[in-house]
Amino acid sequence: MRQLEERILADGKVLPGGVLKVGSFLNHCIDTRLLSDMAAEIATLYADAGVSKIITIEASGIAIAAAAGMAMGVPVIFAKKHRTTNVDGSVYMTVVHSFTHNEDYHVVVARDCMGIGDKVLIIDDFLANGSALRGLIDLVEQSGAEVVGMAACVEKCFQAGGDEFRAKGIRVESLASIESMSDDGKIVFRS
């Protein structure tokens, strides 16, 4: 999506260690015009996929997931981080590893949110190593629902997540796909 790529080049900041800061327009202060356009693009990409629900994980995926849900006319579930393993039988739970904080955390979804017959689109702002999205796949599969695909605003193709999911046969759509970033700030998109 050219509009997003151009915005990343204009306002994104590359930090050492493969970090891309897009807080000024994507995931801290959100440009809602861009948000609408990204949601419309996801709705177009998955128009014929029969999506019945969207799932994301708190917190930074919520805005794009909610916008896409409005554009597609389907409910949006956001999986919640949970402090303990102490949950009752009303939820599905999985474990996600955070590379940012180097720790595991639990993520839950209420069982009555989705189930057999649902076709679920997984959405997040970033797709990098894929740890959070792997957790969401687990939650969808626990419920008996089907994963129809994933959509991310920004994919870091130099981390393994996206291509690993594609190798498993999962449809992955990324609105901006970054092939490489150098420490001096040069960004190359996958063509």
Add this chain to the structure above:
Amino acid sequence: MRQLEERILADGKVLPGGVLKVGSFLNHCIDTRLLSDMAAEIATLYADAGVSKIITIEASGIAIAAAAGMAMGVPVIFAKKHRTTNVDGSVYMTVVHSFTHNEDYHVVVARDCMGIGDKVLIIDDFLANGSALRGLIDLVEQSGAEVVGMAACVEKCFQAGGDEFRAKGIRVESLASIESMSDDGKIVFRS
């Protein structure tokens, strides 16, 4: 907003201790049709207020804030929870008390997100004791911007937050205002 009140009566669950569960349509699994309608209502209420930015706090306020931002055509900032007091000079920071977890946490906003001349609308899903919203007021005021008002999907009028803000002269709009809830599940709205 009658549509939201009716939905709360139909699908909300009252738990002991003044807890209202609306996860099945408002803040865990989100009915995006309702979300659009709530956002349009907020946009109408604040149409003449000159709002230049919306601010909320992660995580459950993000969906309604993003939807309202799209409806109003303004950027949306979400204040982030922060693990330590160890921040650099690039952010404003405040402290919010969580009654749910009975602890204080830090909340930050990047300084370049808002400033003098901005007219900021504060949005959250719930308004109860007002602790989180008080923190957002502090962040807006630190930046030199002006608080033009607040909007919440659900106000628990039997907790002090909303009326405390009104007494200070802050405009507060709640789409559903709950006057009382009894442990047997009876909900009375403020007329």
